[in-house]
Amino acid sequence: MTTKKYKLVPPDGGWGYLICVSAIVNITTTTALTPNFGLLYNDFMLEIGMTSTGATLLNATNSICMAIAGFLTDPLLKLMSMRKLAFAAAIIFDIGFFGVFFANSALQFFILNGVMQGLSLGVIFTLTFSILNEYFVEKRLFALSLVQTIVAIISLVTPVLLKWSLAYYGFRGTMLILTGITMQNFFAVCLMQPAKWHFKRIEVCSENVLSEKESLMAVNEKEDNESNVPNLIPKDVENATPAQKSYESSLTEHTKVNGLKKIFQSIIDISVCKQMISTGAGIGTSLALFTNLVYLLFIPQALYDINWDQNSVAFALSLYAFGDLVTRMFLLCASRWLHNVGSQELYIGGLVVGLLSRLGMEWTPNKIVKLVCITLMGISHCTINVLAFILVGESVSPEKYTSAIGFLLLLVGVFFLPLGPAVGAVRDITNSYTVAFYVLSSIFAIVILFWTIELYYKKSKHKREMSSRSRQINLK
Numbered sequence: 001m002t003t004k005k006y007k008l009v010p011p012d013g014g015w016g017y018l019i020c021v022s023a024i025v026n027i028t029t030t031t032a033l034t035p036n037f038g039l040l041y042n043d044f045m046l047e048i049g050m051t052s053t054g055a056t057l058l059n060a061t062n063s064i065c066m067a068i069a070g071f072l073t074d075p076l077l078k079l080m081s082m083r084k085l086a087f088a089a090a091i092i093f094d095i096g097f098f099g100v101f102f103a104n105s106a107l108q109f110f111i112l113n114g115v116m117q118g119l120s121l122g123v124i125f126t127l128t129f130s131i132l133n134e135y136f137v138e139k140r141l142f143a144l145s146l147v148q149t150i151v152a153i154i155s156l157v158t159p160v161l162l163k164w165s166l167a168y169y170g171f172r173g174t175m176l177i178l179t180g181i182t183m184q185n186f187f188a189v190c191l192m193q194p195a196k197w198h199f200k201r202i203e204v205c206s207e208n209v210l211s212e213k214e215s216l217m218a219v220n221e222k223e224d225n226e227s228n229v230p231n232l233i234p235k236d237v238e239n240a241t242p243a244q245k246s247y248e249s250s251l252t253e254h255t256k257v258n259g260l261k262k263i264f265q266s267i268i269d270i271s272v273c274k275q276m277i278s279t280g281a282g283i284g285t286s287l288a289l290f291t292n293l294v295y296l297l298f299i300p301q302a303l304y305d306i307n308w309d310q311n312s313v314a315f316a317l318s319l320y321a322f323g324d325l326v327t328r329m330f331l332l333c334a335s336r337w338l339h340n341v342g343s344q345e346l347y348i349g350g351l352v353v354g355l356l357s358r359l360g361m362e363w364t365p366n367k368i369v370k371l372v373c374i375t376l377m378g379i380s381h382c383t384i385n386v387l388a389f390i391l392v393g394e395s396v397s398p399e400k401y402t403s404a405i406g407f408l409l410l411l412v413g414v415f416f417l418p419l420g421p422a423v424g425a426v427r428d429i430t431n432s433y434t435v436a437f438y439v440l441s442s443i444f445a446i447v448i449l450f451w452t453i454e455l456y457y458k459k460s461k462h463k464r465e466m467s468s469r470s471r472q473i474n475l476k
Contacts (some may be wrong), residue, residue, distance in 0.1 A: 061114035067413025069122025286411035323378025350383025
């Protein structure tokens with residue numbers, strides 16, 4: 001018997017394009033200023049007496065708070081709706097940003113920028129990519145590439161606008177203007193309607209579908225079986241036998257343990273943690289994100305260390321951004337074709353490009369070749385950052401995506417705590433950026449090696465399973 005059946009699927013468009021607008025606003029207002037931190041806050045940090053060590057500690061505090069908030073986003077969604085949580089995070093972020101206008105000490109700056117903005121950024125970042133994942137399935141790569149491309153274009157003009165604003169209005173006037181811009185994230189939150197409101201209803205055919213009557217009969221039979229289970233706990237506790245009292249005591253302890261277990265599971269999804277830790281999409285992606293971030297922070301100082309002037313360093317960083325932008329546009333235009341290639345293969349390819357370009361930059365004394373390698377690093381930067389969220393979406397079910405993204409941010413923070421200072425210590429002890437870059441490149445090489453082995457094993461296992469099934473069908 002074949003019956004018609006309907007199912008709800010993500011829209012892959014429609015209101016989803018307004019979700020892309022929301023994501024662009026959210027990401028731009030919260031992260032576009034991150035690469036221009038020194039440009040924006042340099043005079044202010046001199047005013048309050050904050051040293052370079054304090055600035056490094058501030059960035060570390062911001063990263064840790066962001067990682068913790070991203071990890072706790074999924075448990076918070078069980079207490080309030082997505083838009084309420086996003087709205088609360090937007091309020092905290094804007095208060096933290098606007099509060100810097102009145103700050104006059106390093107402690108206030110730490111609280112406003114490091115803690116408040118870090119915590120709210122982790123929530124907004126996680127929710128933004130979660131809702132994009134819910135709205136898009138087939139066009140997920142296209143949607144993420146579109147959002148990231150527009151954000152990259154805006155980020156290119158941000159330094160120019162900041163210099164102009166600081167020159168005309170000063171630091172505090174610029175902070176007022178930027179606060180007005182960041183408040184547009186309230187508009188973005190209003191657009192973040194739940195994906196289930198816009199699901200498409202499509203018709204599917206399935207065989208042997210249980211009728212409503214058969215389903216009810218199955219449920220009733222289950223209830224009858226449960227009602228036939230004998231009750232070992234007597235109603236009159238005083239007349240209970242020692243065995244019954246012992247059973248009741250053990251049952252009470254078991255209930256308490258289950259209660260604590262449920263509370264723990266409501267905060268941490270064990271299945272997601274196991275899956276992220278045991279696959280390249282978790283450990284490999286977080287290590288790649290960490291390594292890429294540290295390298296990006298080190299490269300300007302490394303170029304100054306080899307006696308490049310300010311104009312040459314600025315040109316090199318522009319080429320890095322150019323390679324990143326061109327790759328984002330390529331992913332946007334070729335998203336349909338790349339969807340058939342495989343996200344993991346593309347990610348490993350980006351890591352290989354990143355490894356070879358970093359090694360090439362260290363091995364050549366030629367300035368032009370170094371600039372070419374820096375451009376290739378921009379290509380690798382794009383694949384590492386854009387495809388990371390697609391890989392996570394492919395590794396877990398849609399309802400667990402928020403938890404997985406939060407755990408990914410937590411892993412990046414966990415790796416940043418010990419490995420970040422360790423790489424900095426290697427650079428200080430050896431007084432050489434080259435040695436530090438070799439350490440970072442070795443992390444890339446380890447990720448590429450083990451992820452390639454994992455991917456080959458999974459593909460070989462899939463082929464064996466398919467061949468085994470075909471032989472069974474032929475025997476029948």
